[in-house]
Amino acid sequence: xxxxxxxxxxxxxxxQGDHYAFSELAAKAYFGDQAQCQPCPTFDxxxxxxxxxxxxxxxxxxxxxxxxxxxxxxxxxxxxxAVIVGEVYYRVDHQLIANPGVRLQDVREIHSHPQALEQxxxxxxxxxxxxxxxxxxxxxxxxMIRDQKLHHAAAIASRKAAEDYGMEILEQDIQDISxxxxxxxxxxxxxxxxxxxxxxxxxxxAQNIPGALFKSLSAFALRDIDxxxxxxxxxxxxxxxxxxxxxxxxxxxxxxxxxxxxxxxEMTSFLKILGSYQSxxxxx
Amino acid sequence: xxxxxxxxxxxxxxxQGDHYAFSELAAKAYFGDQAQCQPCPTFDxxxxxxxxxxxxxxxxxxxxxxxxxxxxxxxxxxxxxAVIVGEVYYRVDHQLIANPGVRLQDVREIHSHPQALEQxxxxxxxxxxxxxxxxxxxxxxxxMIRDQKLHHAAAIASRKAAEDYGMEILEQDIQDISxxxxxxxxxxxxxxxxxxxxxxxxxxxAQNIPGALFKSLSAFALRDIDxxxxxxxxxxxxxxxxxxxxxxxxxxxxxxxxxxxxxxxEMTSFLKILGSYQSxxxxx
Numbered sequence: 108x109x110x111x112x113x114x115x116x117x118x119x120x121x122x123q124g125d126h127y128a129f130s131e132l133a134a135k136a137y138f139g140d141q142a143q144c145q146p147c148p149t150f151d152x153x154x155x156x157x158x159x160x161x162x163x164x165x166x167x168x169x170x171x172x173x174x175x176x177x178x179x180x181x182x183x184x185x186x187x188x189a190v191i192v193g194e195v196y197y198r199v200d201h202q203l204i205a206n207p208g209v210r211l212q213d214v215r216e217i218h219s220h221p222q223a224l225e226q227x228x229x230x231x232x233x234x235x236x237x238x239x240x241x242x243x244x245x246x247x248x249x250x251m252i253r254d255q256k257l258h259h260a261a262a263i264a265s266r267k268a269a270e271d272y273g274m275e276i277l278e279q280d281i282q283d284i285s286x287x288x289x290x291x292x293x294x295x296x297x298x299x300x301x302x303x304x305x306x307x308x309x310x311x312x313a314q315n316i317p318g319a320l321f322k323s324l325s326a327f328a329l330r331d332i333d334x335x336x337x338x339x340x341x342x343x344x345x346x347x348x349x350x351x352x353x354x355x356x357x358x359x360x361x362x363x364x365x366x367x368x369x370x371x372x373e374m375t376s377f378l379k380i381l382g383s384y385q386s387x388x389x390x391x
Numbered sequence: 392x393x394x395x396x397x398x399x400x401x402x403x404x405x406x407q408g409d410h411y412a413f414s415e416l417a418a419k420a421y422f423g424d425q426a427q428c429q430p431c432p433t434f435d436x437x438x439x440x441x442x443x444x445x446x447x448x449x450x451x452x453x454x455x456x457x458x459x460x461x462x463x464x465x466x467x468x469x470x471x472x473a474v475i476v477g478e479v480y481y482r483v484d485h486q487l488i489a490n491p492g493v494r495l496q497d498v499r500e501i502h503s504h505p506q507a508l509e510q511x512x513x514x515x516x517x518x519x520x521x522x523x524x525x526x527x528x529x530x531x532x533x534x535m536i537r538d539q540k541l542h543h544a545a546a547i548a549s550r551k552a553a554e555d556y557g558m559e560i561l562e563q564d565i566q567d568i569s570x571x572x573x574x575x576x577x578x579x580x581x582x583x584x585x586x587x588x589x590x591x592x593x594x595x596x597a598q599n600i601p602g603a604l605f606k607s608l609s610a611f612a613l614r615d616i617d618x619x620x621x622x623x624x625x626x627x628x629x630x631x632x633x634x635x636x637x638x639x640x641x642x643x644x645x646x647x648x649x650x651x652x653x654x655x656x657e658m659t660s661f662l663k664i665l666g667s668y669q670s671x672x673x674x675x
Binding site for chain 2: 170172173174178202221241284286288289299316317320321322324325327328331333334336337338339340341343346347349373
């Protein structure tokens with residue numbers, strides 16, 4: 108994939124995980140190989156790095172084509188003031204990785220990020236006497252089994268992580284659905300001028316009126332604005348009421364979208380624009 | 392909470408987790424204290440027990456008021472043929488539980504189900520030098536720290552689990568949001584005649600037409616049928632296309648709902664009715 112832009116060397120991009128995590132690979136696909144990527148222990152810390160300015164950009168996974176949304180990141184988008192300035196679709200091929208000499212039949216434990224374990228659930232359950240152990244990161248789990256010289260363990264991570272840590276691949280491309288893509292969002296501290304922006308993400312709470320969601324969507328449908336994604340999340344402190352995250356085609360620079368947002372605002376208790384950005388290439 | 396019905400003693404209800412898990416407490420709130428509850432290691436096994444008839448009913452958590460949907464159970468509802476025949480809202484108060492004599496400052500590890508850890512995230516991160524360790528079950532984590540006599544560990548589970556395992560409560564009601572409810576669904580192998588059914592759950596995939604979701608919801612809005620919940624999930628094998636789970640007020644026995652479903656069917660690639668049942672009392 109040709110990187111979309113070439114970031115100057117002093118630009119830092121915060122990501123969750125260890126070096127060679129899929130988030131870092133996605134950041135390099137987006138910004139180019141020379142991008143300086145800054146590992147963070149949690150997604151919260153990625154938002155923190157962008158807010159403090161210690162990284163100019165952040166990158167977070169938001170949804171996977173097999174396992175769905177990464178809901179914690181939807182919640183963090185609401186809690187923090189980061190702006191979405193880009194997206195990238197990245198193909199995620201999972202490798203089963205072990206120390207040199209370890210055979211598949213020796214493996215009793217598989218370590219990885221919970222998302223990766225979930226994307227390879229069928230593969231893992233097909234192995235007998237093997238436990239899946241959640242770890243904070245895919246690449247970090249490879250480093251851990253290498254550093255601890257574990258000979259009854261394997262990790263699930265990228266081919267790049269296997270190569271760069273000098274480990275062996277026991278089984279290739281073990282994800283349950285071979286076409287496995289993760290959509291990542293690129294975050295910044297403030298909205299950049301994205302000339303080629305063609306997609307916008309918002310979050311809103313509908314007023315408590317009959318047919319509220321239908322009426323909210325009408326603001327877009329009546330203006331022929333395409334929706335790409337809807338996600339509902341609990342409204343904190345209001346049991347079993349919901350807020351909605353919407354992605355739609357277009358930006359508030361366009362009259363129809365501006366009018367749709369004004370129309371939507373009449374029917375909402377709150378509405379926040381999370382950012383306008385250029386659609387990721389590749390899948391859609 | 393008064394149980395909704397009193398199940399004969401030979402009726403078995405499958406649930407995920409160990410005895411005194413919140414799913415078992417919810418089953419007893421629904422069926423009465425004498426209900427025979429059957430522990431299962433996984434949610435998949437709960438669906439399996441209902442399908443094979445080894446349990447007449449199953450109970451699964453489907454959403455929590457603080458942390459949102461339990462997405463794996465949405466996916467399993469699509470994969471299996473179980474029918475939703477009831478729902479129950481159960482208040483979930485989490486206790487920090489340890490072996491007698493252990494003090495809060497001794498605790499270095501907190502074990503529990505990932506959902507419980509997530510519902511107590513602020514509490515856990517407020518403690519220094521403490522690691523959260525995911526376990527297959529809340530009550531099971533209490534039993535594990537008791538059986539292994541762990542003195543630097545605590546578990547998060549129900550008050551009932553603490554009492555019945557003879558353990559001490561170090562901190563009470565540690566969930567981040569004090570009003571913490573989980574909605575459980577009651578499953579059966581085939582649709583029961585529920586005279587008081589007033590709510591229906593369905594899953595569908597909209598056709599690939601502009602404004603598809605808006606048009607799908609119009610089938611309900613145009614007939615003044617209230618929606619309670621919408622959830623989107625990945626459509627397996629079709630990257631970044633979605634299926635939708637809807638709960639609405641009413642049942643296909645009513646003309647308006649029957650017409651709405653027929654109207655919806657015109658616009659969908661597939662549509663499955665997951666069940667009609669009486670709304671859980673309590674919250675809504």
